[in-house]
Every structure is written in C-alpha cells, then in structure tokens.
Amino acid sequence: AEDTTGYGKDFGRDGVRLPDLVEAMAQVDGLKWLRVMYAYPNNFPWRLTEVMNQYDNVLPYLDIPTQHVSTSVLKRMLRGGTSESVRKIMTRLRDEVPNIALRTTVLVGHPGEGRAEFEELLEWMKEFRFERLGAFAFSPEANTPAGTDDDRCSHEEALERQGELMQLQAEIHAGFQQSLVGKTTTVLIDDASGDTAIGRTWADAPEVDGVVEIHDPQHNLSTGAMVEATITSASGYDLGAELVNG
Structure with missing residues (x-):
C-alpha cells in the first residue's frame, strides 16, 4: 500500500524515517515547496510536525487518508485504529501545525457500514471540517476479504452516499475557499x-x-x-x- 510514513522501515537502518527525509530535502538549495502526500495515520511520525514548523518550504499541508471514522467499519476495512484514535490524531495535527490544510479520503458503502455508521462519518465531517476531501464508493473486488461480504448496501446506494457526502464537503470547502479571499x-x-x-x-x-x-x-x-x-x-x-x- 502507498504509505509515505513507512519510509525507512525496509532499510535496515534504525531511526531513519520520513521526518529525516523531509528535513534533508528541506535543506536542498532552491527547493521552494515540499508537500507530504499519503501519510498513513496509524503510527504517524510526530517529529514530522516539528519539521513542518521549522522549515518554511515544508508546506503546512498533509494528505492523510482516514477512510472512515466508525470503529466497526475501520475494523472491517482492516485499517487498524479506532474512532477515538483517528479523532485524536487529526486534532493533534491541527494543534501542532498552525493553519494546516488537511486532505483526507473516505470510502462509503463498505461492508458493515449501515446508515448509522454513515451518519457518524457525516457528523465527524461537520465537526472537523477538512479543507480538502475526496470520497469513493465501495465496489467489491474478487479475491479480497471484503469482496464476498454480503452485509453491504447496494452499489447504487453507495453512490448516493458518496454524492451526499460530497455535497456536504462542497459546503465545507466553500467556507475555506471564501476565507482566502482578500489574502x-x-x-x-x-x-x-x-x-x-x-x-x-x-x-x-x-x-x-x-x-x-x-x-x-x-x-x-x-x-x-x-x-x-x-x-x-x-x-x-x-x-x-x-x-x-x-
């Protein structure tokens, strides 16, 4: 899986991780912007926030896919983490990096996501207000753990949930965009x-x-x-x- 926070784990060198790479790159002459994408939320390397604050060319922007906020759905996705841990990670990022813009992606219609779990996701979006967000509708694939699960909504309903979620995000996004006008x-x-x-x-x-x-x-x-x-x-x-x- 794509996971920039996994950088260094296969090197056989203890302690060399994503924050070290970003810090080294930030010191390259002429490198004006450095943006971290696809940072996995579990086991997030918190020294990265120190690097983001220390170097002006490390942008206060982070792409950190959460996929969902319901503990039961995260478990079915084999993502690890819980609703509480996801909320704590995102809140800490906002606390440690002033004016950070957070992008996430979520998946709706996954097996185990009923209307209650979907509503939990919507409420969290209203509460947290991601500056950037993308949403995907679950589609089963053969030979995958979720591909044969039948406790899921229809693909049509998953698409409807995707549309409902993106309509909400459009309103949140518009508020952030409007806050930039005049700056x-x-x-x-x-x-x-x-x-x-x-x-x-x-x-x-x-x-x-x-x-x-x-x-x-x-x-x-x-x-x-x-x-x-x-x-x-x-x-x-x-x-x-x-x-x-x-």
Whole structure:
C-alpha cells in the first residue's frame, strides 16, 4: 500500500524515517515547496510536525487518508485504529501545525457500514471540517476479504452516499475557499500558455485539488514561476487572483 510514513522501515537502518527525509530535502538549495502526500495515520511520525514548523518550504499541508471514522467499519476495512484514535490524531495535527490544510479520503458503502455508521462519518465531517476531501464508493473486488461480504448496501446506494457526502464537503470547502479571499499568497504557476494562467496555492496539491486563475493577457507569467497574488474570488473548487504589483 502507498504509505509515505513507512519510509525507512525496509532499510535496515534504525531511526531513519520520513521526518529525516523531509528535513534533508528541506535543506536542498532552491527547493521552494515540499508537500507530504499519503501519510498513513496509524503510527504517524510526530517529529514530522516539528519539521513542518521549522522549515518554511515544508508546506503546512498533509494528505492523510482516514477512510472512515466508525470503529466497526475501520475494523472491517482492516485499517487498524479506532474512532477515538483517528479523532485524536487529526486534532493533534491541527494543534501542532498552525493553519494546516488537511486532505483526507473516505470510502462509503463498505461492508458493515449501515446508515448509522454513515451518519457518524457525516457528523465527524461537520465537526472537523477538512479543507480538502475526496470520497469513493465501495465496489467489491474478487479475491479480497471484503469482496464476498454480503452485509453491504447496494452499489447504487453507495453512490448516493458518496454524492451526499460530497455535497456536504462542497459546503465545507466553500467556507475555506471564501476565507482566502482578500489574502495575499504565493502561487505556483502550472500553465501559462493562455490568457489566463493556471496555478496553485500552498493548500492545493496537483491534480486532486483546485487551481488559481490569474488573468494574464500579456503573457507575462511563465510556467514554474512562483508569484505573489491576492485572492479576489472563490468559485467552486477554484480561486481567482490578481498579481501583486501586476
């Protein structure tokens, strides 16, 4: 499984883990942004939060898939952890890294998830308010532990739950996006080929998060540039911005 927090476990060298790698990379000349993705919540290496706070180029952003918050569903997923441990980990991350943007992914419709467990997930989302979130609907696969379980909702209902959850997340996401309007931030330009340059803020990972659009009819911007811009609008998952002193 993808798990960046597992870095170093197969080296045979005691103590070399993800925080050491991130700290070493943060000291590389010219490395402006470093973003940690797919950090497994169980056995999270807490020195990583110290590194995130120490180095400006280690972004206060973390992709940490929880998959669910119901203890019984997590057990059926063979994920380990409990509702209490997941909540504690996420709360501690917010406490230790100021202004962190947290991305998670969740899976709905897994065997063992009834309406009560799904409602528990929705309530936790309302309470915790992830800045970024993706949701998937369970689909059985052959030769897997969950593939033959029959105590699950239909695929159609799983898709309905996915839609309901993402509608809630859209409202939460809109609140965070709106909180950025009026603020000036660094934008990394991904595409400057058109009259509108496309970039990302520190809170936007490539491909999975939104983008920032900057009107640039004179094509003054270049792909790969990092510019200061003031966020002027929020629409859906994307932002509009104007260059500072542009």
